[in-house]
Amino acid sequence: xxxxxxxxxxxxxIFKNKMDLIFIDGGHTYSxxxxxxxxxxxxxxxxxxILWHDYVxxxxxxxxxxxxxxxxxxxxxxxxxxGTSLVYYKNE
Numbered sequence: 001x002x003x004x005x006x007x008x009x010x011x012x013x014i015f016k017n018k019m020d021l022i023f024i025d026g027g028h029t030y031s032x033x034x035x036x037x038x039x040x041x042x043x044x045x046x047x048x049x050i051l052w053h054d055y056v057x058x059x060x061x062x063x064x065x066x067x068x069x070x071x072x073x074x075x076x077x078x079x080x081x082x083g084t085s086l087v088y089y090k091n092e
Contacts, residue, residue: 007032012039019043025053030064037072044091055080055087 003010007026022040026032033052040050055069056062062085069078069087080087 007036007039010039012043015043017043017045020045020048022048022050023053024050028054028061028065030068033065033068037068041091046091048091050089050091052087054085056085 019040022044024033024036024040026036037050037052044050052065052069054062054065057066059066072078076089078087078089
């Protein structure tokens with residue numbers, strides 16, 4: 001299912017533990033990346049995957065994405081996909 005909606009207003013509760021794959025490519029401000037990520041962790045099924053787009057260290061427009069991903073990487077196992085601007089997490 002593809003959901004096109006402002007993620008700040010999105011009520012994710014009906015999707016808790018139901019998503020196999022979540023692709024985050026929305027706003028690049030810290031608060032939006034944090035919001036999208038926290039909701040995604042709630043919605044993810046066991047063995048589900050979250051992909052973040054725009055992980056580009058050194059790129060000014062991606063600095064909040066990079067900052068937030070670095071912060072959560074102290075608690076979650078995240079993997080950068082070489083040659084891309086993608087990072088992923090698998091809920092094991």
